[in-house]
Every structure is written in C-alpha cells, then in structure tokens.
Amino acid sequence: MPGDIDDAIAVWAEANVGSEPPGHAARLRAWAADPGALLIVAIEGTTIAGMVLLLAGRADDGAGPLIADLGHLTGLAVLPDRQGQGVGGRLLVAAETAAASASRRRMTAWVRTTNQASLRLFARNGFGPVGRELQDSSGMRMSLLQKWICAIS
Numbered sequence: 177m178p179g180d181i182d183d184a185i186a187v188w189a190e191a192n193v194g195s196e197p198p199g200h201a202a203r204l205r206a207w208a209a210d211p212g213a214l215l216i217v218a219i220e221g222t223t224i225a226g227m228v229l230l231l232a233g234r235a236d237d238g239a240g241p242l243i244a245d246l247g248h249l250t251g252l253a254v255l256p257d258r259q260g261q262g263v264g265g266r267l268l269v270a271a272e273t274a275a276a277s278a279s280r281r282r283m284t285a286w287v288r289t290t291n292q293a294s295l296r297l298f299a300r301n302g303f304g305p306v307g308r309e310l311q312d313s314s315g316m317r318m319s320l321l322q323k324w325i326c327a328i329s
C-alpha cells in the first residue's frame with residue numbers, strides 16, 4: 177500500500193538521481209522510525225508522487241534533546257514527471273498543518289544553496305534563511321531555513 181516508508185524513499189531516490197547525499201536514504205529510514213516522526217506522502221491514484229518527513233525538532237542539528245516547539249522537515253521530494261504541478265507546495269502545506277496540530281510553533285529545513293527550485297518553493301511558503309550553513313555528506317553547502325507557524329485559534 178502506498179504510504180510505506182520504503183515506497184516513499186524510492187520516490188525520494190528517483191527525485192534525487194545523481195545528486196543524492198551518500199547514506200541519506202538510510203538516514204531517512206532511521207528518522208522515519210522515530211515515534212515523533214510523521215511521513216507525509218502525496219498520493220495520485222495508486223502512486224506516491226511525493227514525500228516529506230516531519231521530525232520532532234532536536235537541538236544540536238538533530239543530535240541533542242527534543243525542542244518542544246520545533247518541527248524539522250527533511251526528505252522533501254517529488255517524482256520528476258510530477259514536478260511543477262504544485263505537489264511540493266501541497267506537501268509543505270500538509271506538513272505545516274501537521275506541525276501546528278502537534279503544537280509546533282516553527283519548522284526548519286536544510287536546503288542546498290545551489291537548489292534554486294527548492295529555495296524558491298520554501299520561500300514561497302514562508303521559509304527564510306536563519307543565517308546558518310553547513311556541508312552535507314556530499315560536501316555541498318546547505319542553508320538552514322525556518323518558518324514561524326501562525327497559531328490557529
């Protein structure tokens with residue numbers, strides 16, 4: 177059934193052919209197993225068109241203690257032939273709704289500084305750089321983006 181983490185990671189791998197950070201698929205699988213993690217998928221018919229993982233936020237770039245008000249997004253990906261049709265935007269909206277329901281007040285995500293499509297998508301959805309950069313496991317620069325979530329009353 178679509179929704180299984182391995183099916184979702186297959187979509188992530190297809191979206192990232194040639195650019196995937198080494199070991200990242202295994203990290204996504206491990207993070208998804210965390211009880212505080214939520215796998216969000218876009219399903220079209222019987223196909224997973226896209227995925228994103230919403231993780232419980234932690235200090236020290238994920239290695240430290242839980243941060244109650246923080247949700248962290250990773251693994252955002254859309255099948256190449258489904259890109260440019262709003263699937264990525266819908267995944268970010270769904271992630272924000274889930275984060276707000278879990279009483280998160282902000283969300284973060286790392287995006288490669290060369291990934292203009294992703295940077296535009298996050299910016300359009302209210303994320304901005306916090307001024308922190310790191311290298312991923314490919315040695316590519318990544319920028320930490322954050323969005324404050326408006327309280328729903």
Ligand SMILES: CC(C)(COP(=O)(O)OP(=O)(O)OC[C@H]1O[C@@H](n2cnc3c(N)ncnc32)[C@H](O)[C@@H]1OP(=O)(O)O)[C@@H](O)C(=O)NCCC(=O)NCCS
Nearest residue numbers: 191252253254259260261262263264265286287293294296
């Ligand atoms: C980055 C990524 C997730 C974006 O997903 P997506 O589904 O293409 O995103 P959207 O369709 O919501 O937006 C992409 C573009 O399509 C446009 N678009 C959205 N709906 C549209 C529609 N119905 N008709 C025409 N264009 C549309 C958006 O305006 C946007 O335009 P832009 O590129 O000028 O900013 C996708 O390209 C991807 O998987 N890339 C490879 C993996 C990756 O880089 N992941 C991000 C890691 S941080």
